[in-house]
Amino acid sequence: MSLQLQTNIAKPDSFYNRxxxxxxxxxxxxxxxxxxxxxxxxxxxxxxEEVLFEAMDLxxx
Amino acid sequence: MLNTYDYPEFDYQxxxxxxxxxxxxxxxxxxxxxxxxxxxxxxxxxxxxxxxVLDDNNTVSIGSRAVCYAKRPLEIWDRLGxxxxxxxxxxxxxVGKVFFKEKLAYQFDLLPEQGHKMPAxxxxxxxxxxxxxVNECERQELIDLRWKHKLLSISQxxxxxxLVIETPxxxxxxxxxxxIACDGANSDTRKMLGGDFSGQFFQDRFLIADVVMKNDxxxxxxxxxxxxxxxxxxxxxxxxxxDVWRIDFQLGWDADPEGAKKPENVIPLLKQMLGDDCEFxxxxxxxxxxACRRMDKFRYGRVLFAGDSAHQVSPxxxxxxxxxxxxxxxxxxxxxxxxxxxxxxELLDSYSEERVFAADDNLMNSTRSTDFITPKSKSSRxxxxxxxxxxxxxxxxxxxxxxGRLSTPTPYLQSxxxxxxxxxxxxxxxxxxxxxxxxxxxxxxxxWLLNHLGGQFKLLIINEDAAHSVEQGGxxxxxxxxxxxxxxxxxxxxxxxxxxxxxxYLIRPDQHVAARWRKFDEAKIKAAxxxxxxxx
Numbered sequence: 001m002s003l004q005l006q007t008n009i010a011k012p013d014s015f016y017n018r019x020x021x022x023x024x025x026x027x028x029x030x031x032x033x034x035x036x037x038x039x040x041x042x043x044x045x046x047x048x049e050e051v052l053f054e055a056m057d058l059x060x061x
Numbered sequence: 062m063l064n065t066y067d068y069p070e071f072d073y074q075x076x077x078x079x080x081x082x083x084x085x086x087x088x089x090x091x092x093x094x095x096x097x098x099x100x101x102x103x104x105x106x107x108x109x110x111x112x113x114v115l116d117d118n119n120t121v122s123i124g125s126r127a128v129c130y131a132k133r134p135l136e137i138w139d140r141l142g143x144x145x146x147x148x149x150x151x152x153x154x155x156v157g158k159v160f161f162k163e164k165l166a167y168q169f170d171l172l173p174e175q176g177h178k179m180p181a182x183x184x185x186x187x188x189x190x191x192x193x194x195v196n197e198c199e200r201q202e203l204i205d206l207r208w209k210h211k212l213l214s215i216s217q218x219x220x221x222x223x224l225v226i227e228t229p230x231x232x233x234x235x236x237x238x239x240x241i242a243c244d245g246a247n248s249d250t251r252k253m254l255g256g257d258f259s260g261q262f263f264q265d266r267f268l269i270a271d272v273v274m275k276n277d278x279x280x281x282x283x284x285x286x287x288x289x290x291x292x293x294x295x296x297x298x299x300x301x302x303x304d305v306w307r308i309d310f311q312l313g314w315d316a317d318p319e320g321a322k323k324p325e326n327v328i329p330l331l332k333q334m335l336g337d338d339c340e341f342x343x344x345x346x347x348x349x350x351x352a353c354r355r356m357d358k359f360r361y362g363r364v365l366f367a368g369d370s371a372h373q374v375s376p377x378x379x380x381x382x383x384x385x386x387x388x389x390x391x392x393x394x395x396x397x398x399x400x401x402x403x404x405x406x407e408l409l410d411s412y413s414e415e416r417v418f419a420a421d422d423n424l425m426n427s428t429r430s431t432d433f434i435t436p437k438s439k440s441s442r443x444x445x446x447x448x449x450x451x452x453x454x455x456x457x458x459x460x461x462x463x464x465g466r467l468s469t470p471t472p473y474l475q476s477x478x479x480x481x482x483x484x485x486x487x488x489x490x491x492x493x494x495x496x497x498x499x500x501x502x503x504x505x506x507x508x509w510l511l512n513h514l515g516g517q518f519k520l521l522i523i524n525e526d527a528a529h530s531v532e533q534g535g536x537x538x539x540x541x542x543x544x545x546x547x548x549x550x551x552x553x554x555x556x557x558x559x560x561x562x563x564x565x566y567l568i569r570p571d572q573h574v575a576a577r578w579r580k581f582d583e584a585k586i587k588a589a590x591x592x593x594x595x596x597x
Binding site for chain 1: 440443444446447448450451457458461
């Protein structure tokens with residue numbers, strides 16, 4: 001399987017809203033830690049190395 | 062400081078060749094009588110090569126230094142007859158605990174597979190290990206151990222290396238067909254030859270201390286990330302024999318290495334870790350900075366580099382001494398065949414090829430551990446801490462925790478000495494892999510498979526009728542046949558070597574698989590021996 005780049009989230013606004021809401025009232029350090037955990041949790045859920053590496057490459061500046 | 066160990070002092074003796082002024086040519090001269098040099102001496106003697114070992118000092122390792130010895134080196138030492146006192150004196154352990162701040166993040170069990178003679182890991186102070194090997198070297202007629210012999214310079218032509226040696230009686234010259242440089246990370250031999258030694262230096266310092274204490278801590282490896290008693294750094298506690306404990310503290314790059322070593326600075330640190338009630342005494346303290354680097358190649362003309370002189374890794378994962386012993390395992394039989402005119406110098410290049418491959422694997426693993434233990438940037442620190450926090454509750458994050466991946470042998474899967482599989486086999490024991498041990502019965506007595514392999518080429522025959530010894534270019538492979546030479550009482554040989562449908566293994570003298578087939582075929586075996594010896 002390769003990285004899904006078509007729309008896959010049913011309710012985009014709801015998802016994005018929750019993502020931003022999570023960060024409200026947190027310090028910069030707390031946000032960084034939260035984001036790192038989120039990446040680790042989701043990466044494990046995806047599991048497939050090929051997909052993960054493709055996403056990493058795509059995310060690079 | 063306390064002493065649980067009396068350092069032996071070995072006698073210097075003037076050699077006959079220095080006394081007479083006669084220039085002698087030796088088949089093999091080893092520089093350095095540390096764990097790797099002593100192993101090299103025993104391996105050469107085991108191969109029937111007379112060997113001279115030179116060391117500029119006259120005692121064993123000061124302080125415990127290398128502490129953890131893994132199964133494969135123990136198997137090699139067992140072949141050389143020195144493993145039993147090590148295993149007897151050493152501490153076997155298999156549980157490791159990893160703490161993050163004040164909490165247990167997770168624990169692991171090495172869970173060694175049953176049916177192997179040697180334990181997964183022992184802890185033993187390096188001085189004991191060296192002492193046992195010195196004792197064995199002194200029993201061996203082929204080994205000439207010379208203390209207080211310092212190498213001053215070395216020159217070489219195509220066939221011979223000339224060594225200039227200094228002893229308390231002055232300076233003299235020796236010649237050697239081969240030199241094995243086992244003189245450690247700061248190898249003078251390497252400097253004399255202008256050997257390339259590059260890699261990564263880590264901007265960090267560690268304090269290691271041997272502490273004597275009697276307590277009821279379990280025999281486990283305890284590792285702390287960012288502990289309350291040593292904020293923002295890491296620490297390690299590990300048991301050795303004689304109630305000596307190894308304690309490591311990460312100090313950070315700004316620490317003053319001389320000041321940190323002073324008892325008035327070390328003792329308060331230990332008190333914070335062990336608690337005020339714990340009675341302990343300091344035995345030895347050292348501060349070090351480490352590097353992950355290797356030489357570009359391990360053969361420079363007639364000089365072969367082994368152990369830390371060839372490659373240096375961070376201490377996380379016990380990869381230094383363990384991999385050095387495996388260098389020697391790889392080297393001994395190749396030297397013997399070359400000295401006997403049965404293999405060209407190319408076979409010594411395969412030493413470099415195979416052990417550089419193993420060194421790179423070690424370097425990769427130890428660099429990864431180092432990056433986890435000492436994150437290089439603020440955001441990698443955040444990821445590291447996130448892993449440790451998640452590991453407490455969630456199983457998925459535990460394999461990401463890296464406080465040192467313990468040393469296991471690197472199979473030479475790509476080696477030019479291997480003959481590729483033609484028949485279908487399961488992937489374990491593929492050509493290039495070190496042989497797995499298994500319990501066997503020989504003439505009604507319990508024994509171990511590895512005790513019957515090694516030293517010479519062997520043909521391990523499992524569930525296959527036709528078999529006889531095979532000779533190729535002066536190299537003979539004798540048969541070790543299931544049913545005739547041994548019984549597979551627990552069926553573990555058949556299982557571990559995928560032998561139910563019949564198997565013929567060509568085993569190298571270093572107990573590594575060179576080739577394997579389902580059926581005995583003399584022509585194929587001859588070709589595989591020739592390939593494994595670089596005979597053309």
